[in-house]
Amino acid sequence: MSEPSAIGIDIGGTQLRAAIVDDGGTILERDRRPTPADDRASLVSVIEELITRIRERAGAALPVGIGIAGLVTREGTVRYGPNIGVRNLTLGKILRSDIDGHVVVANDASVAALGEQRAGAGQDRRDLALITLGTGIGGGLIVDGRLVTGATGFAGELGHVIVDEGGRPCPCGNRGCIEAYASGSALAALARDRLVDPSVVSRLRDLEQVSGSQVTAAAEDGDRIAIEVLEEAGHWLGVALASLVNVLDPQIILLGGGAAQAAAPWLLEPARASMVERLVGADWREAPELALAVLGDDAGVVGAAFLAGEHARTVQGR
Numbered sequence: 001m002s003e004p005s006a007i008g009i010d011i012g013g014t015q016l017r018a019a020i021v022d023d024g025g026t027i028l029e030r031d032r033r034p035t036p037a038d039d040r041a042s043l044v045s046v047i048e049e050l051i052t053r054i055r056e057r058a059g060a061a062l063p064v065g066i067g068i069a070g071l072v073t074r075e076g077t078v079r080y081g082p083n084i085g086v087r088n089l090t091l092g093k094i095l096r097s098d099i100d101g102h103v104v105v106a107n108d109a110s111v112a113a114l115g116e117q118r119a120g121a122g123q124d125r126r127d128l129a130l131i132t133l134g135t136g137i138g139g140g141l142i143v144d145g146r147l148v149t150g151a152t153g154f155a156g157e158l159g160h161v162i163v164d165e166g167g168r169p170c171p172c173g174n175r176g177c178i179e180a181y182a183s184g185s186a187l188a189a190l191a192r193d194r195l196v197d198p199s200v201v202s203r204l205r206d207l208e209q210v211s212g213s214q215v216t217a218a219a220e221d222g223d224r225i226a227i228e229v230l231e232e233a234g235h236w237l238g239v240a241l242a243s244l245v246n247v248l249d250p251q252i253i254l255l256g257g258g259a260a261q262a263a264a265p266w267l268l269e270p271a272r273a274s275m276v277e278r279l280v281g282a283d284w285r286e287a288p289e290l291a292l293a294v295l296g297d298d299a300g301v302v303g304a305a306f307l308a309g310e311h312a313r314t315v316q317g318r
């Protein structure tokens with residue numbers, strides 16, 4: 001059996017997932033707990049208990065990497081984590097004082113991008129972007145093989161690239177962000193807009209409250225409105241991706257997150273077409289590949305473990 005290298009923890013709105021990961025990105029052991037709602041003291045104690053248990057199973061005080069949804073500073077303070085209900089939680093500092101060994105904390109989509117680049121769909125690519133489509137939209141950037149954190153840690157918030165100034169309201173408080181056009185919640189909102197016209201025929205009309213997953217399910221059944229919604233979301237996504245490519249010139253862009261796989265048959269091609277059309281010098285260059293991520297829900301724990309292991313080796317000067 002391969003040697004455990006680091007522990008990755010992914011803190012989501014509903015559950016905390018932990019894994020012992022080897023240096024090739026293979027998961028050796030897993031554990032999980034429900035995420036305590038809106039209670040920072042319980043959240044910290046559940047994280048610490050989970051680290052203690054999984055380290056016992058590993059038989060070593062392995063470095064720990066944590067990915068958490070929200071704005072996370074380079075020091076590991078969760079400045080703003082709406083899904084988990086925390087503000088200004090100095091998680092990195094608390095854990096470094098309470099438990100032994102290395103602890104690093106970063107944004108969940110950023111560590112997922114690192115996971116895909118080290119052990120998933122982005123292997124052998126040094127320049128990569130991951131965009132995660134779920135209830136919201138997250139993003140992570142790898143440039144020249146390194147995770148881009150930015151000056152404060154907030155880089156890679158691809159969900160809030162603005163594609164239409166003054167456009168649809170985004171949960172972040174701004175308008176026209178791509179999250180308001182292509183997230184799971186946005187698919188539902190786009191569908192509801194089309195159903196305002198009483199002459200529109202769609203099976204979505206029979207559902208009391210339309211959700212993003214119902215839109216993709218209806219598209220699978222050939223529902224014309226659902227397909228149009230996914231194509232529209234793909235169009236807007238391509239507009240956002242064109243700006244990303246014009247700024248960063250990645251080799252590959254990966255779509256991950258819960259909604260990506262189901263939406264891809266209708267969303268991917270319109271996104272690619274709309275992206276390519278907007279690239280500077282489109283006739284004189286190759287567009288980057290646009291593909292699905294492959295690690296699924298494991299991208300976060302795998303990437304967090306890589307971040308921790310690499311950070312620990314850097315600090316130890318190896």
Ligand SMILES: [Zn+2]
Pocket residue numbers: 159160170171172173174177179
């Ligand atoms: Zn926004």
